[in-house]
Amino acid sequence: MEKIATTDSLTRLFNRGKTIELLEARMNELPHKSNKCAVAMLDIDLFKTINDKYGHCVGDDALKLFAATAKQNFSASVDMGRLGGEEFLFIFQGVDVSETVKQLETFSQSLKDASIKALGGEIKLTFSAGVLLLTEAQSISSVLEKTDGALYEAKETGRDKIVVFTCL
Numbered sequence: 698m699e700k701i702a703t704t705d706s707l708t709r710l711f712n713r714g715k716t717i718e719l720l721e722a723r724m725n726e727l728p729h730k731s732n733k734c735a736v737a738m739l740d741i742d743l744f745k746t747i748n749d750k751y752g753h754c755v756g757d758d759a760l761k762l763f764a765a766t767a768k769q770n771f772s773a774s775v776d777m778g779r780l781g782g783e784e785f786l787f788i789f790q791g792v793d794v795s796e797t798v799k800q801l802e803t804f805s806q807s808l809k810d811a812s813i814k815a816l817g818g819e820i821k822l823t824f825s826a827g828v829l830l831l832t833e834a835q836s837i838s839s840v841l842e843k844t845d846g847a848l849y850e851a852k853e854t855g856r857d858k859i860v861v862f863t864c865l
């Protein structure tokens with residue numbers, strides 16, 4: 698019962714509510730752990746064109762492929778949730794930013810290697826991501842704002858990119 702309430706029915710990743718709950722829990726653990734924690738907001742590129750060109754069902758298959766590939770790529774220490782639509786939040790425990798980026802790059806390549814066959818072509822997925830190192834307790838909205846800002850920059854500067862949030 699708990700699993701149904703915390704799982705996104707399409708992708709089988711955590712749903713938005715559970716993802717935010719986990720983010721809050723990981724942040725509360727920060728002062729008690731020497732471990733680092735990083736957060737990545739991921740968004741599938743040009744997803745609307747997949748829906749428009751191939752239909753909503755193929756769009757759903759693309760979301761499932763994204764989630765299944767992520768599950769194959771990341772270890773159990775990575776919390777993976779769907780925030781909504783084609784946007785996801787992954788929480789990496791015990792790794793720094795460069796290791797997080799490295800793992801995301803590997804995932805990006807796996808996603809490019811996977812494909813969906815659809816009437817009229819083969820679809821290859823890419824994503825853009827914003828990454829933030831959690832150094833201290835801060836509000837959930839601040840974490841989401843910062844990762845979203847880095848994600849926005851990744852989209853604006855060409856997509857299929859990972860941008861790390863830096864305070865300037």
Ligand SMILES: Nc1nc2c(ncn2[C@@H]2O[C@H](COP(=O)(O)OP(=O)(O)OP(=O)(O)O)[C@@H](O)[C@H]2O)c(=O)[nH]1
Binds near residue numbers: 741742746757
């Ligand atoms: N098939 C399917 N489509 C969805 C679902 N949830 C949201 N969408 C669609 O996802 C699309 C998101 O499009 P946009 O926000 O314009 O983003 P985009 O086309 O990915 O463009 P960029 O993010 O700028 O790369 C919209 O067409 C939504 O209707 C879903 O569960 N299934």
